[in-house]
Amino acid sequence: MPQQPSKSASLIALCLLATTALAAPRPPEVRPVQTANGKVLGVLTPDQKVIAYKGIPYAQPPVEELRWKPPMPINRWKGVLNARDFGSHCIQFGSYPDMVFHDPGPSEDCLTLNIWEPADIKLDRKSPGLPVMVWIYGGGFTTGGTSENRQNGEFLARRGVIVVSMNYRLGLFGFLALPELTTESDHHTSGNYGLLDQAAALAWVKRNIAVFGGDPDNVTLFGESAGSFSVSAQMASPLTTGFFTKAIGESGAAFPGSDLPFLPREQAEQADAAWAEHAFGSSKLFYLRQIPTDEIAKSAMSKTAPPFHPVVDGFFLPDTVANIYADGKQAHIPVLGGWNANERPSPQTLSAESFTAQATQAFGANAPDFLAAYPAHTDAEAVRSAGDYASDHFIAFATWAWLEAQAKTGHAPVYRYFFDLASPGDRNHSASLGAFHSDDIEYVFGTLDSRPGMQVRPIDRALSDMMQQYWTNFAKSKTGDPNGPGLAPWPAYNAASAWQVMHLDATPEARPETLRPRYLFLDKLWDKPTNPQ
Numbered sequence: 001m002p003q004q005p006s007k008s009a010s011l012i013a014l015c016l017l018a019t020t021a022l023a024a025p026r027p028p029e030v031r032p033v034q035t036a037n038g039k040v041l042g043v044l045t046p047d048q049k050v051i052a053y054k055g056i057p058y059a060q061p062p063v064e065e066l067r068w069k070p071p072m073p074i075n076r077w078k079g080v081l082n083a084r085d086f087g088s089h090c091i092q093f094g095s096y097p098d099m100v101f102h103d104p105g106p107s108e109d110c111l112t113l114n115i116w117e118p119a120d121i122k123l124d125r126k127s128p129g130l131p132v133m134v135w136i137y138g139g140g141f142t143t144g145g146t147s148e149n150r151q152n153g154e155f156l157a158r159r160g161v162i163v164v165s166m167n168y169r170l171g172l173f174g175f176l177a178l179p180e181l182t183t184e185s186d187h188h189t190s191g192n193y194g195l196l197d198q199a200a201a202l203a204w205v206k207r208n209i210a211v212f213g214g215d216p217d218n219v220t221l222f223g224e225s226a227g228s229f230s231v232s233a234q235m236a237s238p239l240t241t242g243f244f245t246k247a248i249g250e251s252g253a254a255f256p257g258s259d260l261p262f263l264p265r266e267q268a269e270q271a272d273a274a275w276a277e278h279a280f281g282s283s284k285l286f287y288l289r290q291i292p293t294d295e296i297a298k299s300a301m302s303k304t305a306p307p308f309h310p311v312v313d314g315f316f317l318p319d320t321v322a323n324i325y326a327d328g329k330q331a332h333i334p335v336l337g338g339w340n341a342n343e344r345p346s347p348q349t350l351s352a353e354s355f356t357a358q359a360t361q362a363f364g365a366n367a368p369d370f371l372a373a374y375p376a377h378t379d380a381e382a383v384r385s386a387g388d389y390a391s392d393h394f395i396a397f398a399t400w401a402w403l404e405a406q407a408k409t410g411h412a413p414v415y416r417y418f419f420d421l422a423s424p425g426d427r428n429h430s431a432s433l434g435a436f437h438s439d440d441i442e443y444v445f446g447t448l449d450s451r452p453g454m455q456v457r458p459i460d461r462a463l464s465d466m467m468q469q470y471w472t473n474f475a476k477s478k479t480g481d482p483n484g485p486g487l488a489p490w491p492a493y494n495a496a497s498a499w500q501v502m503h504l505d506a507t508p509e510a511r512p513e514t515l516r517p518r519y520l521f522l523d524k525l526w527d528k529p530t531n532p533q
Contacts, residue, residue, distance in 0.1 A: 138225025334480020
């Protein structure tokens, strides 16, 4: 017969259990937050360090009569909005294997945003709130969404900032320009609905972020690829003045010399109207707004369809982005930006002879200068130069031109980086690609483990930690300074510093710019897009 425990032993056990219960930390309490539109209830992340609010609508669904109209203010809702899950991503016009969404699926009803805030916010009445970082995803203005694991704002939020991301309309639904749309517009314009969505989300943040513990006067706008193009354009637009105080651009800018030009609205109107007449037999809005979502989206993906990219519309963008910066009419705020070493892969085979011949044909009298910037004395050198030029023509040069234009004003500091840690590769990218386009996203967000098939190395984690510190330091500093304890010094990008660039690799350090002559040469040729390969 088993021996019964004594009363004293039972009492000791009960006391130990009570002590353990008292010692266990209570999870932070999650309460509804009162926004201007209604109450929102978030959810704790598994580690209980961050509260996530997902799928908050910031504008009315742009459907039916609101298709191809600027985002309309969202109505108030009754009760409490349970913001546990991402909203639908916007209709896509293409796909990439590394874009995996975790939401209900594509929809025109997609104008939602997400917020990640530290769960232990403790602010007194005099505190302005935590710094805010608003993210814009990339995808060439045709693809993308906020529910990808690699864009999870949880890990940046752990570092004492509030992170916001938003969905915005893409492709045909985001950038269709038609004469009839211009006629019905109060501002005599059309197109750029996706950029107006971004501006509406920024306005929502300005109005509401304080109730989440954020500082509406300390907002950093950051993005990658088309998101970085968007950041440069939002800085140029008079519609977003005062909505953000700092900017970060990763691989992209709406400047001449890129593969993604912003066309004049009138040119886009003609091309888009002609396509609609061919595809549907009519470009009348009454008819186009009745076509089912799937049918019109499928037609817009045909090879004969226009690109449906942002335009110089005379409203959101009164002039080209480059001209606005040249006139000094952009936001004079601190900027941190750069690009990756291998934005476009080098051709697998290329001879020095063929590269030289193509350069001579493309650049004529300027060919000697071109070959000085992109040498091809050997076949191996020709391959490297072809890759360098492809990267420059794709996105690097336009990003350089943006940072250069902002630095020239002298009104606010600019910090430039060059991400050149070669990737170990993953399920979708070969290690031979080097530091490829979009490779930086997981390092910035601290989401390296979300990349399927990637064998994360200690140097990857170390660099990711440093980049998160640089990015959040920049956001926290009122003057936009990324420097901080334990980090390699990062000087501002200007003539006084010999145009120093922070190299983000296994041993991050700032070095004087060595490729400046190359970009100054391209600056003379930006209106002559050629690409020998």
